[in-house]
Amino acid sequence: MKCVIADDHPLFREALSMLVAGGDIAAEVANAENVAELHELVEKNGAPDLLLLDLHMPGASGFSALSWFVGNFPDKLVIVVSANTQPDTVRRAIDHGAAAFLSKSSDTGVMTQCIQQVLSGSRGMHPGLDISNTGASLKALDVAEALASLTPQQFRVASMLVEGLLNKKIAYELGVKEATIKAHMTEVFRKLGVQSRTQAVLAIGNLPVTQGAEAEATS
Known part of the structure; x- marks a missing residue:
C-alpha cells in the first residue's frame, strides 16, 4: 500500500511516517510539505492509496486540498490529521470526503487503530473528538x-x-x-x-x- 503524508511539520511527518511504515500497516510512505509537493507526487507516481492530510498546509485554502484530492480520486482514502479539532472542522472535513479525522495529539495506538479500520472499510471516524450537527453548506x-x-x-x-x-x-x-x-x-x-x-x-x-x-x- 502506498501512503502520502502531507504536513508542513518535519518532526510530525517523521513520527507519522514511522507509524505508518512499521507495524501492521507497513505502507510505502512518501512525504509532502505543501500542496505543490503533493501535486508533484500525484503527477509522478499516481494517487496514493491513503493520504494523511494536514488542513493547514501551505498552498491549501480551507478545505481546498481535501476537496481537490477527493474529487479527483474518489476511490482513494483520506484521513485528516490536524491540531484543529473544532467540532465544526471535524464535521465539515467528513462532509468534504475525509474517511476519518484524527487529532495530532492522539496516541499512536488510537492512530493505528483508526487507520486500520479505515483501510478495512470504516468511514466517518473521529475517535475521541466531538462533531458538529451542522455540516458543509x-x-x-x-x-x-x-x-x-x-x-x-x-x-x-x-x-x-x-x-x-x-x-x-x-x-x-x-x-x-x-x-x-x-x-x-x-x-x-x-x-x-x-x-x-x-x-x-x-x-x-x-x-x-x-x-x-x-x-x-x-x-
Missing part, C-alpha cells in the same frame, strides 16, 4: 466540486490568487509565461462560475477552516 460543496475539476497547475494558480499574488508574480513562481497564467485564470474563473479575481477569492472563501485555540498555537 451547499455553496461550499459546489465550490468543492468545482475545485475538483481543476488541474494541478490550475489549482496552484487558484491558491496563489487567494494569497493575493498578481499574474506576473504567479508566472515567476511557477516558471511559466504570464500568458500561460492568464489562460489558467480563465479556466479557473469558468470552472468556479465567476467573472473576476475578487469573485474567485470569495468563492474559494466558502471553504474556510475554523481556527481553534489549539490550532492557532500549533499550526
